[in-house]
Amino acid sequence: MxxxxxxxxxxxxxxxxxxxxxxxxxxxxxxxxxxxxxxxxxxxxxxxxxxxxxxxxxxxxxxxxxxxxxxxxxxxxxxxxxxxxxxxxxxxxxxxxxxxxxxxxxxxxxxxxxxxxxxxxxxxxxxxxxxxxxxxxxxxxxxxxxxxxxxxxxxxxxxxxxxxxxxxxxxxxxxxxxxxxxxxxxxxxxxxxxxxxxxxxxxxxxxxxxxxxxxxxxxxxxxxxxxxxxxxxPGTHDTASAVMSVPSKETIYISSGTWSLMGVEHDEPISTSQAFNYNFTNEGGADGNFRFLKNIMGLWMIQEVKREWNDQISFIEFVDLAYQTKDFSSTVDVNDQRFLSPSSMNQAIQKYCQETDQSIPETAGQFAKCIFDSLVNSYDQTAKEIEQLTGKSYDTIHIIGGGSKNNYMNEKLAKVSGKKIYTGPGEATAIGNLIAQMITTGQIKSVEESKQIINQSFDIQKF
The missing domain is CATH 3.30.420.40 (ATPase, nucleotide binding domain)
Incomplete structure (x- = not known):
């Protein structure tokens, strides 16, 4: 056995x-x-x-x-x-x-x-x-x-x-x-x-x-x-476990799932008035540091749109439809509280676009492109805020979790941000959870060794 x-x-x-x-x-x-x-x-x-x-x-x-x-x-x-x-x-x-x-x-x-x-x-x-x-x-x-x-x-x-x-x-x-x-x-x-x-x-x-x-x-x-x-x-907060699986500490990360958690690992909390104004958070890290990050609405929005389409369109198909919908450019503020728990996500997005004098999405492709483009805009803005608040510039953004497989967003973020985008592993949270157990039991000697193991074990893509 x-x-x-x-x-x-x-x-x-x-x-x-x-x-x-x-x-x-x-x-x-x-x-x-x-x-x-x-x-x-x-x-x-x-x-x-x-x-x-x-x-x-x-x-x-x-x-x-x-x-x-x-x-x-x-x-x-x-x-x-x-x-x-x-x-x-x-x-x-x-x-x-x-x-x-x-x-x-x-x-x-x-x-x-x-x-x-x-x-x-x-x-x-x-x-x-x-x-x-x-x-x-x-x-x-x-x-x-x-x-x-x-x-x-x-x-x-x-x-x-x-x-x-x-x-x-x-x-x-x-x-x-x-x-x-x-x-x-x-x-x-x-x-x-x-x-x-x-x-x-x-x-x-x-x-x-x-x-x-x-x-x-x-x-x-x-x-x-x-x-x-x-x-x-382990880090019982799933993001704490997920961040354990980021193959490098010198990068901005996005843990991409129902929520998008975007930030950096930091030795001390940053609780300045500017961090307060930008609504950043200092969550505890599994290895004693701080996860300085922003909580972004994430793929919850497309999950809800998928549900309203009676789950007849897969996530992969939504990505394909976004690629095909080239002539639609409406975007929303993904962190607007109306998207947290609406009775209809489709209607909430349509109402936002109507209120802001933009084209109103009707097709599945238009909804997908609107959500994905809006998330990319939020990621790009958040990356700028991270650099401002930490006083440090980052060449890379590393995306982990299930959302790392969305190549439409990966390519768009590379283009918009001008940064190298790395993606994977997809099973980030489970990997971080397992790493924590293996360090505790002595199977892995340190967090540094775990990073080497992750790089050897999983396919990391670059955009």
Whole structure:
């Protein structure tokens, strides 16, 4: 049987359990189990079915054994900001409400009446998004103030899934930074913010750095699954794991998926007034540095357009249609909040174009070209802002994740930015998750060695 590490990578639309192992200096990946993930209406809110996600993780572990693997470690990463609360008995007492739910509408502005906006940014270094955990917690308190009398533990989604595996409660650092409740410099929870908002400080465990072991599977799971695994903390925020797979540190990166996360790795947080004005964020990195980046709406827009076309057009076909639609040039501001969770993405784009006196897209190709061109414009502008804020120029942009396969955007970005564009690996998040596990267990000696392995293992394209 082949020994392996298991990366559980769950995104907003799907999850995977991927086996990884080293062979002749290369990292080999094998997708063991893929499953759907989606938001569901529950108790008046959009929620994640977190119990089903845990069942899928167990299925993935079982299937790895069926497929003649001997898993030795497992680690989980997901999207950021969403959470659950547990009571004193460690029973879950809240749903895993999704960040696209409308419970936070207007809440961010309400919080600014209690805490100065610039103070929040200076302390946390985190960009303002209406769904950040700080605003979700305040929305929960408004809706159900008594919940905090019952609550004893705060766990973000991957923290909760790790808890179900081990029975051990952790608040992993990289994801904790996305709450906008963690001080960037001392990496501790901001007790003054929590006190002002009336949220108990003792809900939060001291943030635990990634690249270390949490524990072993519970005895019940050992019996159920027929194996015992070490549970290891990767960067549980999927972007933290993804950035671990960028083959070089001296580049601007874009982690391209449902969201586009564009930035650089930096030793210190940058919380200047200009960074505040440009709405940049300083998220924790898996190897102790900071991911200085901007959160851009990303391929969510084309995913929604695809859904409105009843999934009859594939992503590859949308790219082909964009190439063919040469005479359409309308663009939108992809970070306009109207695109976050519209009832119809097609209508939201059309309305924006109408309001800005541009041609209104009608065909699938026109929608695709509008979205892709708009994203490229946002990337180019963000690259200029990064160089201004860091005082450093970059020759390259490296695109990782599923969106790195969109050659229309890759070619257009090379032309517009004048920079060399490198793309790949596509499975960036799972690779970063596996790298973290392998460093923790000593299979890989360092982050520097992992970069060499990634360059040897995966096809990197240049535009």
């Amino acid at each position: 082949q020994k392996c590490n298991l990366a559980v990578d769950i995104g907003a639309s799907s999850g995977r359990v991927i086996a990884g192992y080293l062979e002749n200096g290369k990292l080999i990946l094998d997708e063991i189990h893929r499953f759907e993930n989606k938001m569901e209406e529950k108790n008046g809110h959009l929620c994640w079915n977190i119990d089903r996600l845990f069942q899928e993780i167990k299925t993935g572990i079982k299937q790895s054994i069926t497929q003649q693997y001997q898993p030795i470690t497992i680690g989980i990463d997901t999207w950021a900001v969403d959470f659950v609360l547990l009571d004193q008995e460690k029973k879950r007492i809240t749903d895993a409400v999704a960040y696209r739910d409308h419970r936070t509408d207007g809440v961010m502005e309400e919080v600014f009446q209690h805490i100065d906006k610039q103070k929040i940014y200076q302390d946390t270094g985190i960009q303002f998004q209406p769904f950040n955990t700080i605003y979700q917690l305040f929305a929960l308190k408004k809706e159900n103030p008594d919940i905090f009398k019952e609550a004893a533990h705060f766990l973000m989604v991957p923290d909760y899934l790790h808890y179900l595996l081990t029975g051990i409660i952790t608040n992993e650092y990289t994801n904790a930074t996305t709450t906008q409740l963690l001080n960037a410099k001392d990496k501790k929870w901001n007790s003054s913010f929590l006190e002002i908002l009336g949220i108990p400080n003792d809900l939060f465990a001291e943030p635990k750095e990634p690249l270390q072991q949490i524990g072993m599977l519970t005895k019940e799971l050992q019996e159920e699954l027929g194996t015992n695994l070490k549970v290891v903390l």
